[in-house]
Amino acid sequence: MAVQRTLSIIKPDATRRNLTGKIVDRLEQGGLRVVAQRRVHLTRAQAEAFYDVHKERPFYDSLCSFMTSGPVVVQVLEGENAIERNREVMGATNPENADAGTIRKDFAESLEANSVHGSDAPETAAREIAFFFAEVDIVG
Ligand code: ADP
Numbered sequence: 001m002a003v004q005r006t007l008s009i010i011k012p013d014a015t016r017r018n019l020t021g022k023i024v025d026r027l028e029q030g031g032l033r034v035v036a037q038r039r040v041h042l043t044r045a046q047a048e049a050f051y052d053v054h055k056e057r058p059f060y061d062s063l064c065s066f067m068t069s070g071p072v073v074v075q076v077l078e079g080e081n082a083i084e085r086n087r088e089v090m091g092a093t094n095p096e097n098a099d100a101g102t103i104r105k106d107f108a109e110s111l112e113a114n115s116v117h118g119s120d121a122p123e124t125a126a127r128e129i130a131f132f133f134a135e136v137d138i139v140g
């Protein structure tokens with residue numbers, strides 16, 4: 001498996017509860033390296049553009065409101081098979097279905113406020129990384 005990069009977001013429910021460090025620790029323990037990181041309060045337009053792929057879904061409006069409800073930490077993670085590895089460390093979208101020891105199982109508040117985002121495929125990772133970071137900001 002090749003070294004990959006993926007886009008991670010620590011969501012507003014987690015920053016509000018001061019869980020940034022605990023979540024970064026889970027990512028690092030999971031074999032992922034933080035190679036870029038920034039704390040930002042998304043605008044509505046940014047949230048809508050980032051989640052454009054979900055715009056027909058019934059939860060889109062509420063998701064965009066949630067993602068702008070407080071600061072987030074956007075990160076580029078690097079590692080072997082990083083996209084899939086991060087999805088494993090995160091756990092299932094719905095924390096009720098997430099495996100024991102995953103970030104979402106241990107920290108998520110709800111299906112919507114599920115503490116972390118992770119890219120789901122190489123094409124989405126490339127798009128999502130470029131959404132937040134210039135190549136010069138990523139230091140591996
Ligand atoms: P994932 O974040 O695991 O890739 P999706 O891409 O399907 O999941 O959904 C994006 C985000 O939208 C989820 O992480 C969650 O915050 C929210 N979400 C997904 N499905 C629902 C739902 N049925 N109700 C409310 N929020 C949802």
Ligand code: MG
Binds near residue numbers: 118120
């Ligand atoms: Mg997704």
